[in-house]
Amino acid sequence: MCTTCGCGQGDVTINGEVPHGHAHTHNHNHNHNHNHNHDHDHGAGGSRIVEIEQDILSANDHMAMHNRQDFARFGVLALNLVSSPGSGKTSLLVRTASELADKMPIHVIEGDQQTSLDAERIRQTGVAAVQVNTGKGCHLDADMISRAIQNMQLEKSGVLFIENVGNLVCPAAFDLGEAARVVILSVTEGEDKPLKYPDMFLSAKLMIINKCDLLAYVPFDVEKCVEYARRINPQIEVLQVSALNGDGLGEWYEWIAAQSEMLQRDG
Numbered sequence: 001m002c003t004t005c006g007c008g009q010g011d012v013t014i015n016g017e018v019p020h021g022h023a024h025t026h027n028h029n030h031n032h033n034h035n036h037n038h039d040h041d042h043g044a045g046g047s048r049i050v051e052i053e054q055d056i057l058s059a060n061d062h063m064a065m066h067n068r069q070d071f072a073r074f075g076v077l078a079l080n081l082v083s084s085p086g087s088g089k090t091s092l093l094v095r096t097a098s099e100l101a102d103k104m105p106i107h108v109i110e111g112d113q114q115t116s117l118d119a120e121r122i123r124q125t126g127v128a129a130v131q132v133n134t135g136k137g138c139h140l141d142a143d144m145i146s147r148a149i150q151n152m153q154l155e156k157s158g159v160l161f162i163e164n165v166g167n168l169v170c171p172a173a174f175d176l177g178e179a180a181r182v183v184i185l186s187v188t189e190g191e192d193k194p195l196k197y198p199d200m201f202l203s204a205k206l207m208i209i210n211k212c213d214l215l216a217y218v219p220f221d222v223e224k225c226v227e228y229a230r231r232i233n234p235q236i237e238v239l240q241v242s243a244l245n246g247d248g249l250g251e252w253y254e255w256i257a258a259q260s261e262m263l264q265r266d267g
């Protein structure tokens with residue numbers, strides 16, 4: 001949790017797609033009060049930390065609810081992609097944007113501590129992307145998403161992919177208003193991750209096992225990984241893909257289409 005890991009969000013910047021021809025930047029410097037003195041005892045101080053955590057999370061939940069209402073109003077399916085760094089989130093999105101953009105409106109928000117590298121990779125496919133740099137922050141929060149979508153022209157029946165900061169811990173605690181969370185685990189990371197980082201797998205609707213092209217070269221037990229994930233979250237759906245060679249991506253696209261249809265039908 002961020003109040004205990006000490007991450008700060010005072011230097012968030014948002015850059016990218018601009019609505020309706022009027023350019024304006026959203027370089028607000030909101031201080032989310034994540035920095036507090038850790039030099040305390042763990043009696044009364046401990047309960048104060050819990051209080052601060054609850055305040056931060058309830059403010060975030062409130063903002064997430066507004067985002068969810070906005071997505072419903074626009075008829076946009078928002079998916080929050082979470083994983084450890086380097087599991088292949090952007091690679092998956094680059095392929096997805098290239099292969100789905102002529103079938104449905106695609107929007108992307110990229111979250112990283114620094115650089116616009118991932119947003120640039122998405123833009124090379126012709127799809128617009130907004131980059132959120134979290135500075136010292138280790139996760140996206142609902143306020144950042146609310147500000148990012150002010151820079152976007154969301155289209156009805158579109159899909160908004162939100163690539164979270166690479167981190168299997170803190171993003172689990174922050175609802176962004178998404179319809180579903182998708183956790184990506186690559187086969188080079190080890191099949192034990194669902195047991196080690198249960199909050200993330202508990203909150204995900206889908207687990208994508210990526211880099212399956214490497215299964216011949218690394219010891220990774222897919223069956224065990226699925227068993228571990230379902231021990232944490234019996235409902236979790238699972239897909240095996242390779243963002244590199246495209247294996248399994250058809251099922252990923254079918255899953256997205258099914259979520260989108262569900263959203264349009266149920267509102």
Ligand SMILES: Nc1nc2c(ncn2[C@@H]2O[C@H](COP(=O)(O)OP(=O)(O)OP(=O)(O)O)[C@@H](O)[C@H]2O)c(=O)[nH]1
Nearest residue numbers: 084085086087088089090091166210211242243244
């Ligand atoms: N072999 C193989 N490599 C992959 C696959 N997907 C991604 N990679 C490689 O994994 C590395 C990291 O991929 P990214 O897409 O940047 O990962 P990411 O999750 O977006 O990383 P961060 O944004 O830094 O958290 C790159 O070198 C990719 O080429 C895959 O399916 N197979």
Ligand SMILES: [Mg+2]
Nearest residue numbers: 089090118163
């Ligand atoms: Mg990335």
